[in-house]
Amino acid sequence: MNAGYPALARGTDPDTSHEAAQSMDTNELENLVYQIIAKHPNGCIADDVERELSHLRSNSITPRFAPLIRKGFIVDTGERRRASSGRSQRVVKVLVDKTERILND
Numbered sequence: 001m002n003a004g005y006p007a008l009a010r011g012t013d014p015d016t017s018h019e020a021a022q023s024m025d026t027n028e029l030e031n032l033v034y035q036i037i038a039k040h041p042n043g044c045i046a047d048d049v050e051r052e053l054s055h056l057r058s059n060s061i062t063p064r065f066a067p068l069i070r071k072g073f074i075v076d077t078g079e080r081r082r083a084s085s086g087r088s089q090r091v092v093k094v095l096v097d098k099t100e101r102i103l104n105d
Helices: 015-023 026-038 046-052 058-070 098-104
Strands: 074-082 088-094
Touching: 026 046, 026 058, 026 088, 046 058, 058 074, 058 088
Parallel strands: none
Antiparallel strands: 074 088
16 A cells, blocks of 8 residues: 555555556545535535536546545535435535635634
């Protein structure tokens, strides 16, 4: 396992996964995902974000939700909406304005 990338590749993942983790700009991906979520004042589900970022794979998009929640940029509203798969997905929305949050940290 490559130190510094534990959230992007598991110790049991192949070396190609670790190489991909090292080359990924997670801050940029989080920013893209945040911008899409911010467009939905009533919240959105992963399907909504994936639809707007269709040039990216879903396995690059959905892992950005948890760090954004931990950092306090978005929140899980507790609401669930039906996804295209027929299953429920959590609804997330922006908790605070990102610029305001950065300036106050």
